[in-house]
Amino acid sequence: MLKYLYLLVLLPMMAQAQLRDDFADGDFTALPPWTGDGASFRVTSGQLQSNGPAVTGTRLQLSTPCLASTGTVWEFWANLKLATSSGNLADVWLMASRTDVNDANNSGYFVRLGGTADEVSLFRKDSTRATVVVIDGLDGTLASTTNNLVRIRVTRTTANRWTLERDLTGGRTFVAEAAQPIDATYQRSVAVGVALVYSSTNARNFYFDDFAVTDATPPLLTRTIAVDARRLDVVFNEAMDPASATVLVNYRLQDGLMPTGAQVLPSNPAVVRLTFGSDYAAPNVLEARAVADLYGNVAPGPLTATLVPAPVAPRAGELLITEIFADETPSVGLPLSEYLEIYNRSPTKVLNLGGVRLGKVGSTSVAVLPDTARLLPGQYTVVCGSTQVSQFEAPGRKVYGPTNFPSLGNDGDQLVLRGRDGRTLFEVTYSDTWYRDARKKDGGWSLEMIDTNNYCAGADNWTASTDPLGGTPGRANSVRAANADVTAPTLLRALALGPVTVRAYFSEKLDSASAATRSRYSLAAPGPAVSRAVPVAPDFRQVDLTLDSPLLPSRANTLAVQTATDCAGNASGPLQSAGFALPEAAAPGDLIVNEVLFNPRVGAVPFVEVLNRSSKAISLQHFQLSNGVGISTSTRTITAQPFVLSPGQLVAISPDAAIIAAQYPTSHDPAALLVASLPTLDNSAGSLRLLDGQGVQLDRFDYNKNMHLSLLATQEGVSLERIRASGPSLGNNFHSAAGAVGYATPGRLNSQAQDAPGGDQELTVEPEVFTPDDDGQQDFATLNYHLDQPGYAVSVNVYDALGRLTRRLVRNETLPTTGFVRWDGIDDRGHKAAVGYYVLLVELFRPSGGEKREYKKTVVLGARF
Structure with a gap:
């Protein structure tokens, strides 16, 4: 015998609603129609029996339409004539979102018969995610190997409290499980059904009968949402009867305004859309009377709900990015997918996110949120890639997966939310330094905003999540605290x-x-x-x-x-x-390499210092540093942004300012550090060139480790400094930075800098007493010369007080008319010369005229005591 329980004869959707089927007519394909793997089931002696292929691992399913959801009782009889296990069990679906209950994307609630624990339990399935136990039944309930007879009754109240009862004789003397939890995750259903999995010997050992779904409770009004100034969506807890739900006199606003139209939404039969002839007032309260659900249960009323305001487009400071999950590996507990959390900061407005664009500065690709996207006051949503939505779906969590979701840089990025009209709603430029935790910086943890009222702040208002899962997608941040901005801008x-x-x-x-x-x-x-x-x-x-x-x-x-x-x-x-100052074009020699650290300490970084020795203001925008020759050349752009050097100003360029500051804490200038990538610098020798934006060479310095003071214990972390800014970019115009300043001066005046000598003297030595101990004070002697005409060949030798040759400084070299020769106190064997008097013998010879001159200058090599 087969029948539907008709409670209201005129309900047009009754055939999809409350049902009762005992298979007494010997058929399951009509009144009501069960569909799915129909060829693998049959009706035997008034019972639905499995009749699938005798193949281990076979999965079968049947379902029939049913919209029942809350305030509902489900009942059925079953007998599993087999020993249950993880490969021999039955799932009876009470609420399913899809007619194919074995579909991976199906969600809802089901009762499991059997399994490893041989139990009767209630489960929830969230789309493609693993099942969740709602009521864990007593283990060993279905312990027979040939006859597991049971009748099940499940009740869900309108308050979403669940009860699971069973009678192991197949009668109606039910015993309830102790747990009666509340679970309101799913409010809609399209079908009830059965799903089986079995081994080859159990293909015909599943029996079902007496399916009954009963809803005897009237509907509840859950909320009222404004669509626009003249339309409201009235949301009930279950599918509504169109015959009563569209009667206009059943609704009125508290101020007396009544609708001019009513429609049950085809996409959601639990929602009635009301239309008014004039704008309604807000705030307001809607009253509903004499409305019925699909099963004829009438709510006499009045049912009331406070009107949620109409969604409005967000303004700046109302829609925020409050969490950033940029580095998903290694996993701590979150899905292995990037996401952002977006928050409605407004305490009163429902925000319409339709058309809101999420993107990265510098990228033309943007992710656009759908027109249906909404956020209630104080509500969060997760935004992720379109194929990752199922990974973040969870009860009560709102998730959007637009196409073109930006790839989030692990080290940092600049993210922007813009409205439909293109106006900036929110911007954040994050960095991996914001984690404030080296371990969490390596991945698996999100960055969370601390104080949403201080949304304009940067690093001071963000830190790594402290939640054990690694983040808090879709809910209040674990690090939330008051963190007001009380500092004025400078x-x-x-x-x-x-x-x-x-x-x-x-x-x-x-x-x-x-x-x-x-x-x-x-x-x-x-x-x-x-x-x-x-x-x-x-x-x-x-x-x-x-x-x-x-x-x-x-x-x-x-x-x-x-x-x-x-x-x-x-x-x-x-x-x-x-x-x-307004910058102008640089000419060769205007900008020079002033200092270079090419052999940094282990774990440190190199730097190149550039000096503007011209009288011009010059911008480094699009300038380049290059090192090497030919195909082995490495070239990097210094900056793509305007960066002006005033006359006499210098800047140290390095990939990491924090490391430079840590390595040279007392000898660097933070204001003169520019973070930029450098060309590869060999730690022995290189040809470093400074180029303008058109590739014109402004300066070249061929450095070599042999230019360093030979007395150094190590060259690691020691820079080469230019001695005279006006001098040539040659090795004799560079010297190891002084140990007294930490062996480098990035962004500061060179420790070994010398001014060009004044006066008209032809040859001078400065200082007259020098102490080559690398303390930055008189570390070398300089022979300054000013010749009366070009063309001289010069030799310079150093002799001690006994006339013995100590060092050959220059041998028959053609020199410019003005310059200097440096002696660092080292002899020809590479040893430090003894303390005492020395003579610098200077021989000038001009081949064109046969003219020869000879000069002697004395200098004292001293020592500090």
């Missing part, structure tokens, strides 16, 4: 980008509205006036100023900022200032 520097454009750089993100006030900016008189101020998106740490007349090249000027306000509202004091 003006860091100013750069002339062109004759009429000056860019001001600030220490933190500015309030873009106040930063656009041009009266806040002025140039020192008689400079041009500021005609326009435009904050630079997306991070608003810079402001571009347009001038009403052009700047003159290389003329020093000063930008003054009356006040600056960050996006947290902190205002700076008046008249911050920064100098700048």
